[in-house]
Amino acid sequence: MAEREAPGGAGPGAAPSVPVVVQGPELSREEKLQLRKEKKQQKKKKRNEKGTAAEPPEPGTAADPAQPRVTPHPASPPASANAPNDGEKPPGGKSKAELRAERRAKQEAERAQKQAKKAELGQGAAPAKPRLTPTEAPSVVKRLPEHVQVDDPAAQRKLAKKLERQQVPLRQDYGTKVNLFSHLHQYSRKKPLTQQMSIPSTVIHPAVVRLGLQYSQGIINGSNARCIALLEVFKQLIRDYSTPPNEELSRDLVAKLKPHISFLNQCRPLSVSMGNAIKFLKKEISCLPDTLREEEAKEKLQGTIDNYLREKIVLAAEAISKSAFEKINDNDVILVYGCSSLVNRTLCDAHTQTDRTFRVIVVDSRPRLEGRETLRRLVRHGIHCTYVMINAISYVLPEVSKVLLGAHALLANGSVMSRVGTSQIALVSKAYNVPVLVCCETYKFCERVQTDSFVSNELDDPDDLIVQRKGQAQLGGWAENKSLRLLNLVYDVTPPDLVDLVITDLGMIPCTSVPVVLRVKNVDQQ
Amino acid sequence: MEFQAVVMAAGGGSRMTDLTSSIPKPLLPVGNRPLLWYPLNLLERAGFEEVIVITRKEIQKMLSLDTKMKLDFVYISDNVDMGTADSLRHIHQKIKTDVLVLSCDLITDVDLYKVVDLFRTHDATLSMLMKKAPEPTEVAPGQKGKKKPVEQRDFIGVDDTGKRLLFMANEADLDEELVIKRSILQKHPRMHIRTGLMDAHLYCLKKYVVDFLVENRTITSLRSELIPHLVRKQFSSPTSLLQGLDNKEEGRKKKEQASLDIYSFIKEDNSLLKPAPDNSCWNDHRGDMNETLHEGEKGRCVLKIKKGRRCRGVNTLALYIEANRQVPKLLLNLGQEEPLVHGTAQITDRGMVGSDSIIGSSTQIGEKTSIKHSIIGSACTINNKIKITNCIIMNSVTVEEGCCLQGSVICNNAVIEKGADIKDCLIGSDQRLETKGK
Numbered sequence: 001m002a003e004r005e006a007p008g009g010a011g012p013g014a015a016p017s018v019p020v021v022v023q024g025p026e027l028s029r030e031e032k033l034q035l036r037k038e039k040k041q042q043k044k045k046k047r048n049e050k051g052t053a054a055e056p057p058e059p060g061t062a063a064d065p066a067q068p069r070v071t072p073h074p075a076s077p078p079a080s081a082n083a084p085n086d087g088e089k090p091p092g093g094k095s096k097a098e099l100r101a102e103r104r105a106k107q108e109a110e111r112a113q114k115q116a117k118k119a120e121l122g123q124g125a126a127p128a129k130p131r132l133t134p135t136e137a138p139s140v141v142k143r144l145p146e147h148v149q150v151d152d153p154a155a156q157r158k159l160a161k162k163l164e165r166q167q168v169p170l171r172q173d174y175g176t177k178v179n180l181f182s183h184l185h186q187y188s189r190k191k192p193l194t195q196q197m198s199i200p201s202t203v204i205h206p207a208v209v210r211l212g213l214q215y216s217q218g219i220i221n222g223s224n225a226r227c228i229a230l231l232e233v234f235k236q237l238i239r240d241y242s243t244p245p246n247e248e249l250s251r252d253l254v255a256k257l258k259p260h261i262s263f264l265n266q267c268r269p270l271s272v273s274m275g276n277a278i279k280f281l282k283k284e285i286s287c288l289p290d291t292l293r294e295e296e297a298k299e300k301l302q303g304t305i306d307n308y309l310r311e312k313i314v315l316a317a318e319a320i321s322k323s324a325f326e327k328i329n330d331n332d333v334i335l336v337y338g339c340s341s342l343v344n345r346t347l348c349d350a351h352t353q354t355d356r357t358f359r360v361i362v363v364d365s366r367p368r369l370e371g372r373e374t375l376r377r378l379v380r381h382g383i384h385c386t387y388v389m390i391n392a393i394s395y396v397l398p399e400v401s402k403v404l405l406g407a408h409a410l411l412a413n414g415s416v417m418s419r420v421g422t423s424q425i426a427l428v429s430k431a432y433n434v435p436v437l438v439c440c441e442t443y444k445f446c447e448r449v450q451t452d453s454f455v456s457n458e459l460d461d462p463d464d465l466i467v468q469r470k471g472q473a474q475l476g477g478w479a480e481n482k483s484l485r486l487l488n489l490v491y492d493v494t495p496p497d498l499v500d501l502v503i504t505d506l507g508m509i510p511c512t513s514v515p516v517v518l519r520v521k522n523v524d525q526q
Numbered sequence: 527m528e529f530q531a532v533v534m535a536a537g538g539g540s541r542m543t544d545l546t547s548s549i550p551k552p553l554l555p556v557g558n559r560p561l562l563w564y565p566l567n568l569l570e571r572a573g574f575e576e577v578i579v580i581t582r583k584e585i586q587k588m589l590s591l592d593t594k595m596k597l598d599f600v601y602i603s604d605n606v607d608m609g610t611a612d613s614l615r616h617i618h619q620k621i622k623t624d625v626l627v628l629s630c631d632l633i634t635d636v637d638l639y640k641v642v643d644l645f646r647t648h649d650a651t652l653s654m655l656m657k658k659a660p661e662p663t664e665v666a667p668g669q670k671g672k673k674k675p676v677e678q679r680d681f682i683g684v685d686d687t688g689k690r691l692l693f694m695a696n697e698a699d700l701d702e703e704l705v706i707k708r709s710i711l712q713k714h715p716r717m718h719i720r721t722g723l724m725d726a727h728l729y730c731l732k733k734y735v736v737d738f739l740v741e742n743r744t745i746t747s748l749r750s751e752l753i754p755h756l757v758r759k760q761f762s763s764p765t766s767l768l769q770g771l772d773n774k775e776e777g778r779k780k781k782e783q784a785s786l787d788i789y790s791f792i793k794e795d796n797s798l799l800k801p802a803p804d805n806s807c808w809n810d811h812r813g814d815m816n817e818t819l820h821e822g823e824k825g826r827c828v829l830k831i832k833k834g835r836r837c838r839g840v841n842t843l844a845l846y847i848e849a850n851r852q853v854p855k856l857l858l859n860l861g862q863e864e865p866l867v868h869g870t871a872q873i874t875d876r877g878m879v880g881s882d883s884i885i886g887s888s889t890q891i892g893e894k895t896s897i898k899h900s901i902i903g904s905a906c907t908i909n910n911k912i913k914i915t916n917c918i919i920m921n922s923v924t925v926e927e928g929c930c931l932q933g934s935v936i937c938n939n940a941v942i943e944k945g946a947d948i949k950d951c952l953i954g955s956d957q958r959l960e961t962k963g964k
Contacts, residue, residue: 192639192643194639194642194643194646195637195639197573197639198572198573198574199528199529199572199573199574199626199638199639199642200528200529200530200573200574200575201528206528206646209528209646210646210647210649213643213646213647214647217647219647219648
């Protein structure tokens with residue numbers, strides 16, 4: 001028994017184990033009981049201190065959501081991947097991995113110990129307690145992404161330092177914000193980021209500058225379009241990249257991509273689809289085998305990006321469109337909101353490939369007025385359309401048979417994050433008992449959980465709300481009025497009980513199955 | 527690299543021959559700096575590190591600029607009369623990326639990133655800067671008679687947003703009617719035609735335009751030939767060319783002309799950007815059923831209109847004088863910290879020098895001399911009891927006692943003797959004005 005204690009005593013943080021030397025059956029009964037009690041306490045202590053860092057062998061339901069929620073969470077906003085960690089965590093990623101490996105080895109030893117003890121003591125085996133809910137283990141810290149910490153000066157200073165290091169200019173916020181949203185950035189379209197950069201941009205690749213400008217001016221809009229444009233630009237970046245001597249492509253390319261990603265983030269906060277694509281790309285790059293030459297590696301990367309585009313976006317759109325238009329029946333009245341590339345494609349395909357007659361009601365809202373684009377595309381295909389503003393939905397809903405919505409992202413608790421106004425449409429549709437169908441590809445699934453629309457949102461340029469009528473703009477001088485704030489939200493979150501069905505490329509699933517899909521995806525990728 | 531800058535400094539200044547007969551145009555002093563300094567300063571502030579300057583040999587010898595940029599001088603000889611497009615063709619081997627072409631007579635404090643941003647955002651073929659033409663307020667000295675009220679106007683057609691250039695024609699090319707193609711109106715039903723805009727001669731061009739220029743030798747001038755050609759080409763579809771090829775199989779000339787169309791020079795990089803606009807919900811126009819960017823429309827021209835007064839080209843004498851007047855304020859804007867009165871100037875009576883006069887180095891100014899709103903070059907000798915108002919005096923001028931100068935331009939090395947009374951005159955260089963002359 002002494003040997004069992006020894007490996008336990010080697011780890012840091014373990015309780016100084018008292019080396020108990022058992023003499024054997026000469027011990028009295030009381031002493032044996034005392035021994036057992038002590039051993040039980042030591043085991044308890046050890047189990048508490050080991051914490052929840054490594055994967056436990058027991059399948060604990062508390063562990064799984066905690067782990068994917070916590071570990072990818074700091075990774076998913078790529079902008080904050082670089083931010084220095086909390087004080088508790090040891091600095092640098094490598095030592096973290098080393099510590100984890102050490103702890104794993106210790107745990108194996110402990111486990112072997114425990115098994116042996118159980119066998120020996122018989123009844124003294126500690127009851128297999130349900131795993132303690134994993135508290136904040138010192139090794140994995142829940143970090144808030146930087147883009148929801150704008151009112152925290154420390155976080156902003158860290159961001160400014162990081163951007164300075166990457167030579168990316170920092171975009172200034174514009175105008176007074178509504179108090180509830182003071183933790184988010186609010187930029188003005190008239191002050192682009194290129195104002196602070198030299199004109200022949202040397203640090204940032206010109207294609208990325210162009211892309212950033214197109215994002216911030218709103219020329220490339222919509223989560224699919226942004227992601228496609230991003231991947232194409234990354235392909236070009238990889239084409240123009242050349243490994244400096246003494247560097248590995250797999251590590252250097254990721255480091256070279258970071259300033260560009262920060263730049264795009266400053267131009268317009270990254271969308272969930274873009275974030276997932278970037279995560280995928282970074283993983284692909286770091287998994288490149290070292291044996292490949294640079295040309296082959298670059299070609300391989302371009303091939304994987306093409307695959308990703310084709311599979312996750314193009315083919316997924318086809319699949320979704322096919323399954324969605326089976327839901328469209330003859331003489332249906334379908335309500336759509338805003339401009340979603342998937343929904344438009346579904347409707348156009350349904351019109352051309354089947355001979356069902358249906359008509360569409362397009363609902364639009366200010367200030368973006370994206371419904372006009374939907375209207376144009378549908379009418380061009382020959383679909384019968386009606387156009388209303390969002391304040392009229394309770395008047396048109398009695399004649400609507402189903403509502404088809406697009407999504408920006410699907411969150412891990414089943415909520416749908418989409419253009420602002422979507423949750424209202426879902427709410428009113430529920431009141432009228434109209435089924436709500438959401439179309440979303442799986443690459444837009446996100447491990448974030450949000451129950452409200454305040455925490456993580458995007459604030460658009462408040463000047464968009466100013467309307468000129470007969471040469472007069474009523475809100476034109478809003479900045480001078482101290483008690484007036486303009487709010488131009490971009491996204492909102494629809495709770496899962498308002499959505500009846502989510503149509504994805506994996507099939508039609510209820511909203512609550514989103515975590516299952518995520519888990520399956522994670523297992524796939526690993 | 528994203529951009530290369532080219533400054534055209536070989537021009538002759540054909541509209542102000544009085545001034546340029548002695549000094550070449552790029553070296554005309556404005557605010558005691560050579561004219562060429564201003565566009566170079568603009569580029570330097572924007573962050574350019576290298577500039578190609580096309581000029582004549584003797585100009586470069588006389589030039590002394592202190593700038594941190596690397597200037598690459600390209601010489602063209604005096605004999606050959608080269609237009610601006612010809613000059614670009616001359617240096618086409620140096621041009622490997624998109625170009626930013628500037629003329630040497632541009633004095634402005636425009637934010638260059640705005641012009642370039644339009645170029646980048648819309649993936650345009652051409653992006654140019656235009657300014658609101660200033661009202662001609664005063665008659666320039668040395669020019670008799672009123673100015674013609676209607677000069678060579680440009681008719682510029684812009685779309686609703688004010689960013690897209692749809693139509694450009696010079697009044698000289700039109701007889702009585704303005705002809706607008708139907709295809710333009712079909713795509714952009716609302717077009718604003720403006721006549722009060724002047725070209726500022728600042729162009730952002732894509733690389734394939736330079737390649738096109740190389741092949742197409744008939745175009746000699748950027749401003750009068752290439753730009754209108756590009757603007758017209760926006761709305762002509764390339765398919766009409768194919769028809770031309772089919773129909774006219776005889777005559778190789780036709781084929782050659784057809785192949786010189788600029789579309790053939792555009793590399794098919796656009797396959798990259800095709801899916802994204804299809805999915806995004808932005809549209810550059812409203813009111814018709816067409817797709818966002820009009821398939822078949824490849825060359826887009828955009829423009830940026832500079833409001834406000836601080837942008838001028840120095841083409842004529844009046845503009846030159848106006849520029850000189852504006853220069854003190856401009857220099858302040860540009861962040862030049864040199865004091866208006868140069869350190870080495872010896873001024874005996876400081877109080878008499880107005881606050882927005884610029885005095886060059888080593889200039890001597892005598893007593894009881896009052897100088898208002900004037901620019902005096904370096905190494906001048908201005909004696910006592912002289913009244914100078916609204917004048918531009920270049921280098922090494924001697925003004926003797928008792929003179930009264932108003933609204934005049936006095937070129938290098940002139941000597942104005944005692945008691946002369948000069949009003950609204952243009953005195954060439956090395957001239958000598960007699961005592962009590964008028």
